[in-house]
Amino acid sequence: MEPGLWAGTGCKRVEYHASEGERIVIPELGHFALALAVALAFAQGVIGIFAPGLRDPRAMRAAPALALSHFLAIGAAFLGLIYAGVVSDFTVENVADFSSAAVPLIYRISGTWGNHDGSMVLWCFILSLCGATVAAFGNGLPASLRARVLGVLGLVSGGFLLFTLTVSDPFTRLWPPPLDGAGVNPILQDPGLAFHPPVLYTGYVGFSVAFAFAIAALIEGRIDAAWGRWVRPWALLSWCFLTAGIALGSWWSYYTLGWGGYWFWDPVENAALLPWLTGTALLHCAIVVEKREALKAWTVLLAIATFSLSLSGTFLVRSGILNSVHSFAAAPDQGLFILGLLGLTIGGSLLLFAIRAPVLAATGVYAPLSRESALVLNNIFLCSIATVVFVGTLYPPFVNLLFGIQLSIGAPFFNQTVLPLAGPIILAMGVGPMMAWKRAALLPVLRQLWLAAAVGLLVFLVVAANRHVIAALGLAGGAWVVMAAVTDVAGRIRLFRVSPGVSAARLLALPRAAVGATLGHIGFGMMVLGIAGMTLATQKVIVLVPGQSTELGGYTWTLNDIHDAPGPNFSQRVADISLSENGKVFMTLHPARRFFAAQKVITNTAAIRTNGFQDIYAVFASEPPGSGGAELRLNRHPLAPEIWLGGLVMALGGGISLSDRRLRVGAPARKKPAGAVA
Template sequence: MIPELGNFALALACCLAAAQAVLLLLGAERRDARLMAMAPGLAFGQLIAIATSFAALAWSNAISDFSVQNVAAFSQSQAPLFYKLTGTWGNHDGSILLWCLVLAICGATVGAFGANLPATLRARVIGVMGAVAAGFLLFALTASNPFTRLSPPPMQGQGMNPLLQDPALAIHPPILYLGYVGFSVPFAFAIAALLERRVDAAWGRWVRPWALTSWCFLTCGIALGSWWAYYDLGWGGFWFWDPVENSSLLPWLTGTALLHSAIVVEKRESLKVWSVLLAIVTFSLSLSGTFLTRSGILNSVHAFAVAPTRGLFILALLGLVIVPSLLLFAFRAPILAPAGLFAPVSREGAIVLNNILLCSIAAVVFTGTLYPPFAALVAGEQLSVGAPFFNSTVLPLAIPLVLAMSLGPTLSWKRAALFPALLRLWWVALAAAAVGIIVALGWHGLAALGFAGSTWLILGAIRDIAARVRLFRLPLSESLSRLAGVPLGAIGAAIAHAGLGVTIAGISGMTFAAQRVVFLHPGQATDFAGYHWALTALDHVPGPDFNAEVATLPASRDGRIVAVLHPADHTFPVQGTDVTDTAIRTNLVVDLYTALGAVHDGGAEVRLRYDPLAPWIWLGALVMAAGGGLSLADRRLRVGAPARRPSLPSPPGGGRRPARAAG
C-alpha cells in the first residue's frame, strides 16, 4: 500500500511539474497574471508530492519491505536503521528520486523567496525548473521506477554495498546533490533572462545567492567525498583524478567562475553573456556529472555497472535540457549588450582573469576525463589519462590563479593601477617568498611552491580585512569598531580565499607524509615517525551484518600514550566482501593513520601513516564553505535589499521590454 502511494505521488509530481512548465511559461509569454500567480502554488504542490513519494520509499526501506524490488536488491533486514534510511539513495533509482526531491525543494524555495521578483521573471524561472523536473520525474516513473514490486517477495534482501555503510558516504549524496541541483536555479534564471531578453544588475543580485548556496554545498560535498577516499580506501590518497571525482570538480570550477562573474553583472552590468553561459554550462556539467558517470561509460574505480540502455535514456534527457538552452543562448545572447566598460587592470579585469583561468582548468580536466573514451571511439585504441597529466596541466594554471586571488581584491573597480596595488601587498609577498625559500632549502621544491602560495593567500586575505579597518593606522579600538561596518560579503570572500590557502597547505603537507607496513603479533611493537606503535590485542568482534577483526594499537611518544587506535577489518558474509576500517587520530595538525591489512597466523599486517597537515585539506574546504555562508548573510545579497537600483532601459535594438505584470 505504501509503495503504491509513493508511486501515485510520483506520478502526481510529474503531472504538477509538467503543469508548472506549461502554464507558467505560457502565462509569462501572454502576460497572464492569473496563470503567473500560480507559480508558488504549483512549486509547493510538486514538492509535497515528491516528498510524499520519497518518504514512501524511505519507509519501505526502513521496514525492509522486500516486495519492493529496489529494497530487495539493495538492502537487508539486519542492517542498522540509519543505513537502511540512507540506503534509500544508495542506488540508482533512489538517487534519482532524491535528485528530483532536491530540485523540487529549490523550486519551492524560489516560490517562497521570490515574491519581489518581477512576475514574468518568477513565472519563467519556476516554469523552467518545472520543465527540467518533469523530464526527470518521467524518467523516474518509466525507466527507473523505485516502486516496482516483486512477487513473491524474497525472504531476505541481497544486501547493501558494505562501502556505503559509512557515515560520510551516507550523507555524501544529499550534500553533493544540494550543490549540483542548486545550480538549476541560476540555470533557470539564465534561461528566463534569455526569454525575457534582458539581464541587468538586479539579475546578478538574484542569481548570486543561489550560486553561492549551491557552491557551498558542492564544496562540502566534494570535500566529504575526498575525505572518505582518504580514510576509507586505506591508501592515504585524497584525490585520484578519477572520472567520477572530476565530474564533481567540473561544475565546481565553472560555478566558482559564475560566482565571481555575477558580481561584475551586479556591480558593473558587464560580462552578461558570459555569466548566462556559465550558468547554463555549470548546470549542464552538474547534470552530466550526476548521470553520465552512472552509465558506466567512463572507466572509473567507482564501479558503476555498464548500463547502455539506461545511459541512452539519460543522454536523451540531458540533450533535451542542454541543447535547447544553448540554442536559445546562441540566438538571444547578442541582445544582451554590456553597459559598463572597464580597463584591463581593474577589479573586473581580475575577475575576468579568474574566469579565464578557472575555465581553462575546467577545460583541461574535461579533456583529460573524456579523452580516453573518445580516443577509443575515433582511433579504436584504449588508453587512460592519469594523475601525471592532470597534475602537470592544472598546476601551471593554478599558479597565476592563486597569484591573482590576493591581488584582485586590492584593485579598484573600473580602472586601477597595478603598481600601487602590488606595493600594498609587499609584506604578504615577502612572507610568502620567505616561507617558500625556507621550505625549498630544507625539504622539497614543489611543497615550497605550495606553502608559498598558501601563505600568499592567507596573509592576502588578512591584509584585505586589515586594510578595510585601517589596522595600525587608526587606534585599535577604532579599527575594531570599523570591523562591524565591513560588509559581510567582503569578510566572507576573504575567509573563502584563505580557506583555499589552508587546503593548499594541507595538500603540500602531504608531500612529507611517511608510511610503513609491518607485520605484528599481539605484544609486538615498532618505532615509526617518532612514535612507538604497539599492537596490544587483536580481537574477533561479530557485528550486526559483518564479522570484524579489531586491533588495539596504542601509539606513544616519549613514553606517554598519545592515542589508542582501533583499525579493523570487516568481512560481510552476505556480500562476500572485505572492508578495511581505518583508525585515524588527528590533532588537526597531524594525522596518525592506521589500517589493518591481512590477518593471519594470529598476527596482522598493520599499515602506519604519519600525515602532517592532512586534516587541513578538508578543513580548508569547510573554511571556504563557511566564507560562502557568511557572504550569504550579507544584507546586500538578500533579495529586495533597499540598495536595489531602478531597472535600466533595455539597450537599443534589444527588443521589447517585458511588461511588469501585477502578480
C-alpha cells in the same frame, strides 16, 4: 581463510510489525505521487514559459502554485520510498536489492539514495525543492521572470521525473519477496557517506536555478544589474553545498577506503569538480554583472555550462561509461534516456544562447588594470583547468568507444597540467580583492601585500632547503593567500593605525558579504596548505606480530594485540597499535578489518588521530597466512586536516555572505528598457 574473521556476525534481525495493508498501500501511493509529480512538473513548465507571453497575471500566478504542488508530490513519493526502506518492505525490489533488516536504521534510510533508482528520486526532490523555494521567496522578482524561471525548472524536472517513472522506477514490486534483503554496500555503511550524496546533489541541482535565470533572461532578451543580483545568491548557495559535498566525499574516502589519500582524480570525482570550477567562475562573474553590467554573455554561458556539467556528471555516473567506485550499474536504455535529456537541455539552451547573445551587449567599461580584469583572469584560468579536466576525463572512454583502444589517464597527467594553471589563480587571489573597481593602481596594492609576500617567500626558502621544491611552492602559495586575505581585512579595519576599540568596531561593521569572501579565500589557502603538506607524508607497509615495533616519522609504532570484536551487522578483527616517543606511549590506534556476512565482503577501517595540524593514520590491511601477525599501512600526514577544514571554512564563508541582507533582498530596481523585445 583469515583467522577469526569468519566468526558470527552478531547481527540482530529487526522484525517488521507493520500491517499488510501498509505494505501494499504506501509504495503504491508513492508511485502515484511520482506520476502526479510528472504531470505537475510539465504543467509548471508549459504555463511558466508561455504565460508571460499571454500577459495574463492569473496564468503567471499559477506557476508558483504548481511548483509548490510539484514539490509536495515528489516529496510524498520520496517519503514513501524512505518508509519502505525503514520498515524493510522487501516486496519493493529497490529495498530488497539495497537494504536489509539487520542494517542499522540510518543506513536503511541512506540506502534509499545509495542506488541508481533511489538517487534519481533524491535528485528530482532537490530540483523540486529549488523550484518551490523560488516560488515561495521570489515575490521580489518581476512576475514574468519568476514564471519563466519556474517554467524552465519545471521542464527540466519533468524530463527527469519521466525518466524515473518509465525506465528507473524505484517502486517496482518483487514477488515472492525474499526473507531478507541483499543489504547495503558495506563501504556505504558510514555516517559520512549517508550525508555526502544529499549535500553534493543539492550543490549539483542548485545550479539549475542559475541556469533557469539564464534561460529566462535569454527569452526576455534582457540582463542587467538586477539580474546579476538575483542570480548571485542562488549561485553562491549552490556553490556552498557543492564545496561541502566534495569536501565530505574526499574526507569519507580518506578515512573509509583505507588507501590514505584524499583525491584520486577518479572520473566521478572529476565530474563533481567540473561544475565547481565553472560555478566558481560564475559566482565571480555575477559580481561583475551586478557592479558594472559587463560580461553579460559570458555569465549566461557560464550558468548554462555549470548546470550542463552537473547534468553530464549525472549521465556519466549512471551510463556505465566510466568505471568508478562511485558509479551506478545502469541498463543501456537508462543511459540513452539520460543522454537524450542531456542533448535536449544542453543543445536547446546553447541554441537559444546563439540566437539571443547579440542582445546581451555589455554596457559597463573598465580599465585593463582593475578588479574586473582580475576577475576575468580568474575566469580564464578556472575555465582552462575545467577544460583540461574535462578532456582528460572523457578522452579515454570516447577513444575506447570509437576505436576500441584502451587508454588510461591518471593522476600524473592531471597533476602536471592542473597545477601550473592553479599557480596564477593563487597569485591573483592575493592581489585581486584589494584592487579598485573600474580602474586600479597596482603599486599601492603590492605595497600593502609586502608582509604576505615575505611570509610566502620565507616558507618557500625553509621548505625548499630540505629539497622539497614542489611542497615549498604549494606551502608558499597557501601562506600567500591566507596572509593576503588577512592583510585585506587589516587594511579595512585600519589595524594598528587606530585604537583597538575602533578597529574592533570597524570589524563588526564590515559587510557580511565581504567577511564571507575573505573567509572563502582563507579556506582556499588552508586547503592549498593541506594539499602541499600531504606531499611530505611518510608511509610504511610492514608485517608485524604482536610485540614487534617499527620506526616511522619520528615515532615508534608497536603492535600490541589482534583480537575479535562484534558489530551490529558485521564481525571484525581489530589491531591495537601504540605510538611512543622517547620511550613514552602517547597514543593508541585501533584499525580494524570488518567482515559483512550478507555480502561476503571485507572492508578496512582506518584508525586516525589528529591534532589539527597532522594526522596519524593506520590501516589493518590483512593477516598474511602463517605469519601470526598483521600487515599494516602506517602513515604520518602533515597538514592533512587543513584540506577538509579549508573546505569547511570556504562553505562557511559562503554561508556568511548569504546572510548579508543586501545580498538577499537588496536588488536594485530594474530600469525600464529603452525598447521592448518581442
